Amino acid sequence: MFENTLDNFAHHNELRGTNVHFKVLFALLTMLVSLISTSPVVPIIITFLMSFLIIFKAKIPWKFYLKFLTIPFIFGFLTFVFMALFFGVGTTIYEFNIFNLAVTVDGFNLGLLVFARIMGGFSCMAFLALTTPMTELFSVLETFKIPKIVLEIAMMMYRYIFVFLNEALNMYYAQQTRLGYQSFKTTYKSLGMLASNLFIRSWIKGERVYVSMESRGYNGSLYINNYQNSIGIKNLTILVLFESVLILGVYLSGNFRLF
16 A cells, blocks of 8 residues: 555665665765755756666656655745746846846846755755665664654654554545545545544554554553664765765855856
């Protein structure tokens, strides 16, 4: 039922066995470089590089990855359009004949920079989310001395998201087999019934999950298995060299402007 979800791909990809601390540092440092860049060149390079790693190294299906990028791409593009129209001064690139709207050089360059930063930063987070299971990320957070109660609440919330989704899908498929979505009227009625019963069914299923946890020795504290080895000198060297090249690119492309 969940064969095409983010969590499933995080558990089944070609980079699954890579050291989780290395992946976290790689994604976060690269995202930081993308955010501090003063030109769109480096963030765009980071976007393509991360996409290459996700599709060709981690073997994530490209169709799923493109769907995954759809929302941030639309958000970034709308941000680019609004900034190009309303947040710029200086020379006019293109002037519309409606409401005195015009695209200026400063607005266009600023909008393009923000768009590139959005895509660069999100591609870094997508790399981490699609190649690393949440359980391993929780183990990394524990090494960073995040309070245990915070980690346990986050783990329980993450687990119950799938309980909620499972109940919602089961109810939806049951309604669908009974022709509950054949017309607008039946769809409206079915969605109302689904929404009204979903919380109760999820609550009952959550109680069953809790009872099953107690039967397996749960005593109010969850154990986080931190089984990762050290990053290693080789990986650290590669990481430092890669980030140094990106920082050099930020410096060299600092004055780049498309117009």
